[in-house]
Amino acid sequence: MPDAPRPTPSALLPGIGIAVGIAVADQASKWLAFSGLEPYEPVSLLPFLNLTLAFNPGAAFSLLADSGGWQRWLFIGLAVAISGYLLVWLRGVPRSDRIQMAGLGGILGGAIGNLIDRVHLGVVIDFIDVHYGGWHWPAFNFADAAITVGVATILFSVLRDSRSCKK
Numbered sequence: 001m002p003d004a005p006r007p008t009p010s011a012l013l014p015g016i017g018i019a020v021g022i023a024v025a026d027q028a029s030k031w032l033a034f035s036g037l038e039p040y041e042p043v044s045l046l047p048f049l050n051l052t053l054a055f056n057p058g059a060a061f062s063l064l065a066d067s068g069g070w071q072r073w074l075f076i077g078l079a080v081a082i083s084g085y086l087l088v089w090l091r092g093v094p095r096s097d098r099i100q101m102a103g104l105g106g107i108l109g110g111a112i113g114n115l116i117d118r119v120h121l122g123v124v125i126d127f128i129d130v131h132y133g134g135w136h137w138p139a140f141n142f143a144d145a146a147i148t149v150g151v152a153t154i155l156f157s158v159l160r161d162s163r164s165c166k167k
Contacts, residue, residue: 014095016108018106023110030117033125038053049129050131057072057124058071059075076115076118079111079112099157100153110146125141126144127141128140
């Protein structure tokens with residue numbers, strides 16, 4: 001009788017490891033920003049980069065920031081649902097697909113980092129202020145950057161896979 005095929009190892013545990021690392025780094029950076037910066041007082045690091053402590057009750061680009069508080073619970077619910085979906089997705093990714101694993105881990109870690117802020121503070125702490133010639137990109141944090149890089153990584157993985165299927 002032939003041996004049963006071995007199941008492909010899942011990316012779940014390494015992906016969770018990436019997510020935990022990102023969430024911890026995000027929370028540590030926010031703690032440093034909160035304890036070392038005055039709110040809305042920029043500290044210049046480079047000609048195009050300031051550290052500016054800000055508090056965002058909304059989503060990306062302060063979406064729904066002025067909505068009276070109900071949005072906190074909406075964003076908490078979305079973050080929990082998306083995190084659950086990402087865990088299921090990670091479980092189905094083979095461990096050998098390191099690109100997709102890293103992207104999903106980054107998105108999950110960023111979602112958890114911002115979720116922690118919303119649960120404990122009701123707002124997300126932002127502190128990275130990129131600017132040029134009087135124009136400022138909305139302030140963001142490491143969790144936001146991890147989500148953005150994670151999405152770009154997933155898109156790269158999907159495009160890579162779709163090209164290899166055409167050959």
